[in-house]
Amino acid sequence: MTNLKLAALNGDKQRRTVIAVGHVKIGMDFVVIAGPCSVESEEQTIRTAQKVKAAGANMLRGGAFKPRTSPYDFQGLGLKGLKILEKAKKETGLPVVTEVTDPRDVSWVCEYADVLQIGTRNMQNFSLLKEVGKVEKPVLLKRGMYSTLKEWLNCAEYILAEGNPNVILCERGIRTFETYTRNTLDLSIVPSVKEISHLPIIVDPSHGTGRLSIIEPMSLAAMAAGADGIIIEVHYNPSEAMCDKDQAMPPEMFASLMRRLQALRIHMNDVNGIH
Ligand code: PEP
Ligand code: MN
Numbered sequence: 001m002t003n004l005k006l007a008a009l010n011g012d013k014q015r016r017t018v019i020a021v022g023h024v025k026i027g028m029d030f031v032v033i034a035g036p037c038s039v040e041s042e043e044q045t046i047r048t049a050q051k052v053k054a055a056g057a058n059m060l061r062g063g064a065f066k067p068r069t070s071p072y073d074f075q076g077l078g079l080k081g082l083k084i085l086e087k088a089k090k091e092t093g094l095p096v097v098t099e100v101t102d103p104r105d106v107s108w109v110c111e112y113a114d115v116l117q118i119g120t121r122n123m124q125n126f127s128l129l130k131e132v133g134k135v136e137k138p139v140l141l142k143r144g145m146y147s148t149l150k151e152w153l154n155c156a157e158y159i160l161a162e163g164n165p166n167v168i169l170c171e172r173g174i175r176t177f178e179t180y181t182r183n184t185l186d187l188s189i190v191p192s193v194k195e196i197s198h199l200p201i202i203v204d205p206s207h208g209t210g211r212l213s214i215i216e217p218m219s220l221a222a223m224a225a226g227a228d229g230i231i232i233e234v235h236y237n238p239s240e241a242m243c244d245k246d247q248a249m250p251p252e253m254f255a256s257l258m259r260r261l262q263a264l265r266i267h268m269n270d271v272n273g274i275h
Contacts (some may be wrong), residue, residue: 006155006160007197008165019166020140021114022095024058026138026168027200029157030265032245033097034254035061036242037206038074039081045244047236049088051251055258058086059115060094061231064099066243067121074242082112089114097231109136120145120172123155133162134168140231142170143185149192156199168229169193169201173208182210182247185218190225199202200227206247215249216257220264228244232257 001008003184009015017239018027026084039045039062049060064081066074077084085096093112100106101122109116115138122128123232132139139159143152156167173183185208193201203222205215219230238248249257269275 001150001196001242002155004157007156007199009196009198017165017198017200019168019200021059022137024095026202027228030223030261031058031059031202032258032261033059033202033229034234035233036235036241037233037248038063038066038242039084039126040075040077040242042084042087042106044236044240045084045092048234048251049092049094052254053092053094053237055153055251055255057258059234060088060092061097062207063099063243065099067072067099067101067119067254069135072263082109086112095256100128100132103127105217106131106135110135113137115140115168118142123147125150126158129155129158130162133159133164135164136166138166138168139164140168140170140202143174143189145173145175147174150187153197167197167199170204170210171201171205171208173198179259180204183208183213185209187221187225189217190222192226194226200228202231203227204231206244206249210247212247212249212253216253216260223261223264224268
């Protein structure tokens with residue numbers, strides 16, 4: 001792929017970037033990131049964090065800055081939300097993934113985040129990409145909803161070129177003519193990324209489908225396709241979710257998903273002769 005210098009495999013097909021976050025090695029272990037769409041309150045975040053931790057999640061997600069389609073929708077709790085995430089991390093030991101939307105916030109959000117998320121709407125926000133490229137925290141770069149693989153990897157290149165080697169790609173669905181699902185989850189991008197890049201790639205079936213009933217099969221399919229992990233929206237009481245209610249997974253369903261992922265992993269290891 002033209003113009004890629006740092007994101008490309010450059011002939012070494014075995015090369016894989018592994019990013020350590022706490023005990024988790026992204027790009028080596030299959031990582032499960034789970035938590036609410038947005039941080040709504042201390043109770044909501046900590047209760048959800050405890051549930052996902054008990055089910056075996058490796059990291060906690062939660063938005064304190066929410067890039068919403070409408071300016072009148074809940075925009076997130078900002079600093080207060082980050083402090084809640086800090087508390088949830090202390091309670092559970094789970095590292096925190098949270099979105100940053102403004103270049104001016106990057107340095108201080110780093111004090112609270114273990115991984116900085118760049119959302120789909122900001123994938124080509126080049127000043128934001130350059131800013132997260134200057135810090136040491138790993139960056140979870142979501143695919144733009146209208147973006148090609150080439151455009152996406154070039155955005156990763158912006159971050160790498162500034163000196164931050166820790167980029168995790170995240171497929172979260174693209175816009176197509178289909179309306180039954182919220183987006184069309186492009187799982188073919190997973191082996192495609194592996195063919196040309198050493199960067200780890202995870203899948204977001206929550207935003208990718210927007211439908212609770214389809215998240216589990218797409219999570220299993222993501223693992224089967226070779227993804228390095230998944231990110232799932234979980235709410236301890238989905239009917240109360242202030243954001244993305246229709247895709248908020250209740251904790252019992254998440255625990256069941258984790259059991260099935262584990263069973264699939266054992267099966268895949270058997271097939272691949274890994275013990
Ligand atoms: C999110 O993960 O909270 C989010 C807003 O996702 P996306 O940027 O993929 O819409
Ligand atoms: Mn969401």
